Amino acid sequence: MPAPGGGLLRGERTGAGAGRPVVVLLHGAGMDSRLWDGVVPGLAAHHEVVRYDARGLGRSDAPVRPFDDVADLLAVLDHCGLERAALVGLSMGGETALDFALVHPERVAALGLVGASVSGHAWPDDDPEQAAYAAARRAGDAGELARLELSIWASLGRGAPGGALVEAMVAENAERRIVSEHYLTGAAALDAERRLGAIGAPALVVHGDRDHPEIGAIARRLAADLPHARAALIPDADHYLPLRTPERLVALLLEHLAKPA
Template identity: 40%
Template sequence: MEMRVPVGRGELWAEHLAGPGVPVVLLHPGVGDSRVWDPVMPRLEGRHRVVRYDVRGYGRSAPPTGEFSLLDDLVSVLDQLGLEQVVLVGSSMGGDTALGLALQDPARVRSLVLLAPGVSGFPWPEEPEIEAEYDVLANKRDIDGLVQFGLRLWAAAGADEAAVAQLEAAAPAWLEQEKYMRKDQPVYDRLGELQLPSVVMVGDKDRPILAAVAGAAAARIPGCEFIWIPGADHLPSLRSPDLVAETILRMAI
């Protein structure tokens, strides 16, 4: 069932599938919208209550018109749907939001499945050439150029129709979010506080620095499982939906 969920001074598009199991909430990456979960959804349907939504400015959610926080919006979605405890599945940007809630309100998160998670506070190396290229494209509002930039960085497994569609959905949001998105508290130095079942997954074709971030996060989270995804890049739910869905179902028992 599709719905509109009020959050702060805006609203988000969301989809809610009924099911008997523990609620599973899917958080999309910054390089795509909630359609990145399309190959995974049928594998979860009927087994669990499943929720996915588009972050402000992505997919079917309206662009932001004022300051907002990804973590605050996640809490609003859970509150509106009456979800008291959930399995959080976060990809890239969504992974950082999932970690933020697990640290802020541990009782609300039953387990974590993190796909190439963003990890705020990680000591990221400077990448001046990449940053300069992005700035030029963003200043020109060159959406086609940003899509090609994104495919080169995050779609090493192939520029197929699904990957291109995700980058085409994401690039306009990059330009709109910068003005309004309030950064949530960094999580990297607090990962050792987590006490819940967790798994980190990353593709063996993802950028080495992103694989390093994922590995460092897994090493800091007590008892965290680490899984390499053969042949996957920064879009593992598109590249390996069976393995991703199997892992979610295992963590949602």
């Protein structure tokens, strides 16, 4: 799929399900669309599903000039001929979905926010793990960034479901992420956290009980401030929830998407 400003975004469209809407899956930072490997089969039995690698991650081309994830998502929807879609995003992908819903509300049929971040959120200044994480990103230390990613966000470890794939995605995308984030623009200016009341799409807010505490705080804010939201806490899941408990997530999403908008 052509990316705005040049390059290609690579992904797939699958599923013979007749259910509407089409579902677009958005992965988080430092990951790629393999995050949804355990979810796509269950969703695709009922809905068409689109998933793609964000700019510079997975198989998508690295950016060479500033880019905006919201503009990239619009390009994907237009390329696929989708006037409206359900956006299901994890972490950075959830942030993109919320920003997109503010800019292009007519294109969003529903939201699935999984361990989502939100633009405009102020993370605690006194968290040493987050400070080390930010320092590794600033220094361009891909090895340290990957180590911290697994330590902070994949707390259930390699032995949990999807553990080997989590480690592979993090290792393979760490250096690409540093390059990509250098060119990333746009999200902070939207300040979606303070504009949640303007988002009318029905939203499912999901996070795992082993995720970072601040993700739990964001989830509670989303559930309280989005006008049409319901929340679910999933046990035995960290930030990589779609790989840890895919069956539970699929069940929640199918129930959510079956409800009239």
